[in-house]
Structure formats: structure tokens, C-alpha cells
Amino acid sequence: MADTQIATHTGLAHHFDDIEQQREAGTLGMWAFLVTEVMFFGGLFLAYILYRGKYSKAFEAASAHLNWKLGFFNTIVLICSSLTMALGVYYSQVGNRRKLIAFLSLTELLGLTFLVVKAYEYHDKWTHNLVPGLQQFKWEGTGNPPNVELFYWLYFAMTGVHALHMIIGIGVIAVLIWMARRGRFTPEYHSPVEISGLYWHFVDIVWIFLFPLLYLLGAHLSH
Secondary structure (H helix, E strand, O other), rough: HHHHHHHHHHHOOOOOOOOHHHHHHHHHHHHHHHHHHHHHHHHHHHHHHHHHHHHHHHEEEEHHHOHHHHHHHHHHHHHHHHHHHHHHHHHHHHHHHHHHHHHHHHHHHHHHHHHHHHHHHHHHHHHOOOOOOOOOOOOOOOHHHHHHHHHHHHHHHHHHHHHHHHHHHHHHHHHHHHHHOOOOOOOOOOHHHHHHHHHHEEEEHHHHHHHHHHHHHOOHHHO
């Protein structure tokens, strides 16, 4: 009991009256942040939808060059990472430090797996001169090259920003693992894990929309 009181006291910031008030404020702050993220990604999605409607054939041809199998694999990876993150949150709530660390580590590993696959995809686009802005864009398939290039501008913008959010999330989880190893979390104080879980699930949901919009648009044309 004494240990729990000490952990609760050390986890409580001086400007909050109690742990529950601190948890509610942190959760509200994260939801407010996620609303701004929805607006940010919403602008990118809107641009994609508008240009896709205008240059549908070129976008389909460009999408066919993406590897939908790798995209699907990464989708499964992130769905699994949402499960492991949810289990990590649960075990932080019940005070099981060993399982908390285990599931946070699995989430971290899955996130890194996603980034490795994405790096492989980016390398493939680089070798085929399909990276606008960083190299001379070359397109020899069907579709108007400038319109195809526009697709890849949006592809790299949307997936690149998403990958950046993944990197930030992996860094946050690394800090959580460090804190968990030092016994910072208890059933009374575990809000950092819960709040980080909200962020991680949001990033995963964004990919659930990116995958069909980018990868499946031209999947019927791929060989």
C-alpha cells in the first residue's frame, strides 16, 4: 500500500489535485490533438479525392505500380499492433508490469516492421525514378506522365507523413517501456500508456484508409 501511494504521488504533477483529474486532462488534451490531426490528414485526403476524380485513368495506372501485397501485409501488421497496444494498456491498468513491457515491446517491433517494409517500397520507387522532387521523374506506362507524377506526389506526402507519425509513436513507446521497467506505472497511475494508446490507434486507423485509396485503386491492372 505504501509503495502504491509513493508511485501515485510521484506520478502526480503539482498543478493537479489528484491522479483522476490529471488523467482526464491528459485524455482530453490528446483528443483535442487528434482532432487537429484529423483536419490535417483530411486536407490530404480531400486533395487526393479531387485529383483522383479528375485524373482517374492516370491515378489507376500509377496505383497499379504499387505493391498491394506489401500494403496488405503492412495493414495486417498495424492491426496486430493495435491489438498488442490495447493489451499493453490493459496490463498497465491491472498492474502487470511484465506483460505490460512485453506487449509494448511487441507493439514497438510491429511498428518497426511496418517502417522496414515502407522503406523497401520507397527504395523500389527510387530505383524506378518515381520520386517527384528528388529525382527526374520517369514514367513509361499508360497515363499522362504529369498526372501520374501528381499521384506520386500525393502518395509520398500521405504515406511519408504517416510514417513520420509512426516514428514518433515508436519513440513514445520506447519511453513507456523505459518507464515501465522502472516501475513508474501502477493501477492508480497509468494514464501515459492510455493516452499513447489513443495516438497509436489513430495512426493505425489512418493507414486503414490509406491502403485502399492508394494501393487498391489500380490493383486490377497490376500483373
